[in-house]
Amino acid sequence: MRAGNDPSLYDILVSYYIEHEIQLIYSVENEMVLRLLIIWMLMLFSTQSLAAEIRVAVASNFTRAMTNLAQQFEANTGHKVKLVFGSTGKHYAQIRNGAPFDVFFSADMKRPKLLEEEGLAVPGSRFSYALGKLVLWSPKAGYIDSEGKVLSEGNFYHLAIANPKLAPYGRAAKEVLQSRGLWSGMKGKIVRGENIGQAFQFVNSGNAELGFVAYSQIKQSGQPIIGSYWEVPQALYAPIVQQAVLLKDNETARSFLVYIKGKEALMIINDHGYKTR
Numbered sequence: 001m002r003a004g005n006d007p008s009l010y011d012i013l014v015s016y017y018i019e020h021e022i023q024l025i026y027s028v029e030n031e032m033v034l035r036l037l038i039i040w041m042l043m044l045f046s047t048q049s050l051a052a053e054i055r056v057a058v059a060s061n062f063t064r065a066m067t068n069l070a071q072q073f074e075a076n077t078g079h080k081v082k083l084v085f086g087s088t089g090k091h092y093a094q095i096r097n098g099a100p101f102d103v104f105f106s107a108d109m110k111r112p113k114l115l116e117e118e119g120l121a122v123p124g125s126r127f128s129y130a131l132g133k134l135v136l137w138s139p140k141a142g143y144i145d146s147e148g149k150v151l152s153e154g155n156f157y158h159l160a161i162a163n164p165k166l167a168p169y170g171r172a173a174k175e176v177l178q179s180r181g182l183w184s185g186m187k188g189k190i191v192r193g194e195n196i197g198q199a200f201q202f203v204n205s206g207n208a209e210l211g212f213v214a215y216s217q218i219k220q221s222g223q224p225i226i227g228s229y230w231e232v233p234q235a236l237y238a239p240i241v242q243q244a245v246l247l248k249d250n251e252t253a254r255s256f257l258v259y260i261k262g263k264e265a266l267m268i269i270n271d272h273g274y275k276t277r
Helices: 009-050 060-077 088-096 110-117 168-179 196-204 251-260 263-271
Strands: 053-059 080-086 103-105 127-132 134-138 159-162 190-193 210-214 228-231 240-246
Touching: 053 060, 053 088, 053 251, 060 080, 060 127, 060 196, 060 251, 060 263, 080 088, 088 103, 088 110, 103 110, 103 251, 110 240, 134 168, 159 168, 159 196, 168 196, 168 210, 168 240, 190 196, 196 210, 240 251, 251 263
Parallel strands: 053 080, 053 103, 159 190, 159 210
Antiparallel strands: 103 240, 127 240, 134 210, 134 228
């Protein structure tokens, strides 16, 4: 028996045991929580390190195709592809001035080759990814005949083309008009877009009755082409060989180019109206 309110040795021992048992339980629980937190953080950082983002400069004519290609690549890999569309000439100038692109998809061979020669591209990475086709197009059905005679007849106010100095499709349009002896007399009717995307918008919006655009801009998979068009014979302009080049040597950018050369990507490119190798 205990005398008065003084704690016995038994009480002291029980209290000590309970206190330290509780601390032990808390310690085990805290250790488990800490371990789970560490595992979660490792998984998070691992996912972030595996998923990377690349910046890709793309010629305007390749907008639809590249958008589909990038979406598929992202779905396959988890990486992110930031696309910047514009004229080939403007992209080239931006890259020379230090624009932070990882890959450049040009609408010609000239600029990628120049970037290689200037030491601004990874040697040996340049390759052809598509062969473009030029068409004369109007959203009006029956407006353009199958031989492009509408050009010489001149019954229109505005003809849209891309800037020949910046855009390969614009240069091709100029070559077609020159081959038919129409370039000089057509200057008062020509409206120039900075790139082929703007030239297309001039025609599509009705600001120009017709225009030279990329076949890929009017072709949509499984749907008939709206309006009327003339597919310009290849003999009237230099082949539009579109090349890509690696600008920054990193694993994600390289894997993207490997994907572009693969069977799935080539099918997408063909489906958008381009020829491939």
